[in-house]
Amino acid sequence: MNNKLKVLRAMRSWSQAELADRLDVSRQAVNAIETGKYDPSLPLAFKLARLFAMPIEEIFDDGFEGTADDA
């Protein structure tokens, strides 16, 4: 799943370690999410959304372009 985490982090000049501290996860977890190797759990996704004050779907993109009826 694509995401904007790296951009959002860079906009705040945070290192991966700093973001990891704010989320209380390991730096490897942040790196794995940013590089698309790992999709976070729902609680962690909500935590990210709260931290960046954005809806989850603005941070993560699963590539789906249809409507709710198509899901």
Added chain:
Amino acid sequence: MTVSKERPMTRDPSPKGIGGAVGWPIAITLAGAMLVGGFAGYNHGIVEDGGEPMPAWLGPLVGAGFCAIATTIYLRAYRAVWQQWSPRKRRYWLALGLAALAGAIIGTWSAADGDTPVGTVAMIADGPANPGFAIGASLLWLLGLAVSMILYHRAIDDHEERAWLWASLAGWYSFVFPAPVWWMLHRADLAPPVDAMLLFLLSLVVNAIVYLWMKFR
């Protein structure tokens, strides 16, 4: 947007970071173990030369004394680092530290114990062992593993939990696939008797490889 490999960003320099906070306890434990091993080796040499050995408790006492002093110095120097960590992070490193400490004690005890074979890989060596060492090492393994695993599983994040679960599954399969085959071939006199410790070691190695791949790739 497309994702790409991480490029490190700048960080504020920290005089005492996670490297020292984690590295020093490992170094202290290793140094303590080497001290005890050194005493045991020296004593062994004296006995081989026909001399009077030093008391067997002297090496462990010196090792424990060294570790106590070094740990006190470490705690004074790194208290601030530990205090700024989150409870999850403290539990995580405490769990790993406890596991490493239990392993170091068993290894050091094994090296200091005269009847325990240390010339081969300790985990799969099946030579005789002192009852005291056997009971002590077994208790340390059971209690150390239980306590550190409880702390560990309460401390890991989702990403590490996923790595651990896949690694555990791979370790389980590395036991499930070969064990019955080996057992059946042995019944037909086509293979030596099943070696449980060899299977344990295989499962452990597969677990470690998959865990490291999932966590750090």
